[in-house]
Amino acid sequence: ELKVEQNPLFLSMQEGKNYTIYCNYSTTSDRLYWYRQDPGKSLESLFVLLSNGAVKQEGRLMASLDTKARLSTLHITAAVHDLSATYFCAVDPRDTDKLIFGTGTRLQVFP
Amino acid sequence: DTEVTQTPKHLVMGMTNKKSLKCEQHMGHRAMYWYKQKAKKPPELMFVYSYEKLSINESVPSRFSPECPNSSLLNLHLHALQPEDSALYLCASSQEDRGLTEAFFGQGTRLTVV
Numbered sequence: 001e002l003k004v005e006q007n008p009l010f011l012s013m014q015e016g017k018n019y020t021i022y023c024n025y026s027t028t029s030d031r032l033y034w035y036r037q038d039p040g041k042s043l044e045s046l047f048v049l050l051s052n053g054a055v056k057q058e059g060r061l062m063a064s065l066d067t068k069a070r071l072s073t074l075h076i077t078a079a080v081h082d083l084s085a086t087y088f089c090a091v092d093p094r095d096t097d098k099l100i101f102g103t104g105t106r107l108q109v110f111p
Numbered sequence: 112d113t114e115v116t117q118t119p120k121h122l123v124m125g126m127t128n129k130k131s132l133k134c135e136q137h138m139g140h141r142a143m144y145w146y147k148q149k150a151k152k153p154p155e156l157m158f159v160y161s162y163e164k165l166s167i168n169e170s171v172p173s174r175f176s177p178e179c180p181n182s183s184l185l186n187l188h189l190h191a192l193q194p195e196d197s198a199l200y201l202c203a204s205s206q207e208d209r210g211l212t213e214a215f216f217g218q219g220t221r222l223t224v225v
Contacts, residue, residue: 033213042201043154043216088153092212097142097166099205099212101153 002027004091004102012108013079021105023072023089032065032072033090033099043088047074079109114138117202117217125225126192132220134185134202143185144214145177146201154201160185192224 003026013019023032034047047056049065049072056063060083062075072089089102115136124130134143142161146154159167160179168177174196176188185202199221203214 031212035216042218043203045213045215048213090214097159097161097212098156099144099203099214100156104151104153106151 006102021074027093115217132187136204140204144203148199
């Protein structure tokens with residue numbers, strides 16, 4: 001059974017600090033996606049990682065992918081309150097049309 | 112334009128009612144998805160349509176019936192639902208070009224079964 005696990009599930013961090021969210025998955029896949037979800041809202045696409053070693057950055061967020069280790073990271077630099085949301089990674093297993101979401105990481109940034 | 116439109120935004124229905132959720136995209140995407148999301152949980156895949164044909168059914172109960180009338184529209188017909196089916200139902204679409212499955216999501220329909 002495909003598992004996509006995120007660590008931590010909940011993260012409370014102070015503004016200005018750095019932290020990393022981890023996404024581990026159990027199947028063969030060359031592609032991984034990161035989404036953001038605000039409370040009561042839909043999912044917003046953040047990053048598309050398409051190959052081993054891919055790194056993407058947008059503002060204070062940077063995502064990377066290691067397909068050999070089946071691991072992706074989402075690094076937060078100098079957190080601000082506006083980053084408070086739930087972050088999901090998602091994997092599409094090779095040769096399927098599926099997009100399977102990780103367990104989610106709820107991020108709260110406080111002053 | 113990366114818009115996926117879902118209607119209605121909110122729906123309250125009784126256990127004996129029949130209702131439908133609608134989803135529309137005009138991005139020329141060839142794959143469309145239905146997800147169910149309970150509070151504080153990740154979205155769970157229900158159905159995938161590829162080129163207007165059902166390609167994946169994740170063992171969803173028959174009280175949920177998907178339909179893809181054309182490449183831009185996706186419906187989810189609901190009948191005899193249970194209170195535990197109350198959730199946020201999300202529609203998504205993706206281009207699926209060269210295996211790229213970046214999905215764009217609609218705003219969702221918040222369903223309450225009473």
